[in-house]
Amino acid sequence: DAGITQSPRYKITETGRQVTLMCHQTWSHSYMFWYRQDLGHGLRLIYYSAAADITDKGEVPDGYVVSRSKTENFPLTLESATRSQTSVYFCASSEFQREGTDTQYFGPGTRLTVL
Amino acid sequence: GQQLNQSPQSMFIQEGEDVSMNCTSSSIFNTWLWYKQDPGEGPVLLIALYKAGELTSNGRLTAQFGITRKDSFLNISASIPSDVGIYFCAGTNTGNQFYFGTGTSLTVIP
Numbered sequence: 001d002a003g004i005t006q007s008p009r010y011k012i013t014e015t016g017r018q019v020t021l022m023c024h025q026t027w028s029h030s031y032m033f034w035y036r037q038d039l040g041h042g043l044r045l046i047y048y049s050a051a052a053d054i055t056d057k058g059e060v061p062d063g064y065v066v067s068r069s070k071t072e073n074f075p076l077t078l079e080s081a082t083r084s085q086t087s088v089y090f091c092a093s094s095e096f097q098r099e100g101t102d103t104q105y106f107g108p109g110t111r112l113t114v115l
Numbered sequence: 116g117q118q119l120n121q122s123p124q125s126m127f128i129q130e131g132e133d134v135s136m137n138c139t140s141s142s143i144f145n146t147w148l149w150y151k152q153d154p155g156e157g158p159v160l161l162i163a164l165y166k167a168g169e170l171t172s173n174g175r176l177t178a179q180f181g182i183t184r185k186d187s188f189l190n191i192s193a194s195i196p197s198d199v200g201i202y203f204c205a206g207t208n209t210g211n212q213f214y215f216g217t218g219t220s221l222t223v224i225p
């Protein structure tokens with residue numbers, strides 16, 4: 001199906017374990033983003049990517065690693081999960097076609113619990 | 116990061132009533148977006164606005180891009196139970212940095 005998919009949708013892990021959240025988009029959008037959503041904080045940007053092999057930090061990057069070897073995939077890795085990383089994670093994509101025509105689309109989210 | 120001011124924070128309305136919410140920023144934007152998020156789901160894009168003063172409709176939803184480019188408004192007419200959810204706005208100038216509103220939680224009472 002077209003759009004953005006995320007996997008897994010739910011994940012429970014333990015402190016110290018490595019976890020990778022997957023994101024795949026079929027629109028060939030240039031930009032991809034990872035956000036976390038927490039009560040009281042809204043959506044906070046973790047990392048974004050402007051194109052394959054180009055990534056940059058967002059507001060809350062510590063403890064996370066991203067890569068983008070292919071345009072359509074943007075995995076997010078928690079190298080050593082901590083309880084503070086318990087959250088709902090959203091992947092998004094957008095295409096900057098020309099000034100003033102930006103639109104961002106979100107995936108369904110991954111609910112991560114770190115015990 | 117900058118969060119846009121969205122009001123009201125929550126609304127409890129009777130089915131059939133109209134709803135209005137707004138979003139304000141200290142900065143100007145070239146694009147305003149409105150999303151709806153259902154529990155356990157990702158935000159779904161409702162309306163995108165690209166020009167100051169623009170009024171755009173999507174069914175019973177109408178959104179406006181403020182003339183100052185620092186605000187936007189969303190109206191829902193004749194609300195129905197499935198309108199329940201959290202609505203939030205987003206603004207951007209560059210396509211790689213989106214700023215989000217704090218959200219409006221809408222409850223529709225049948």
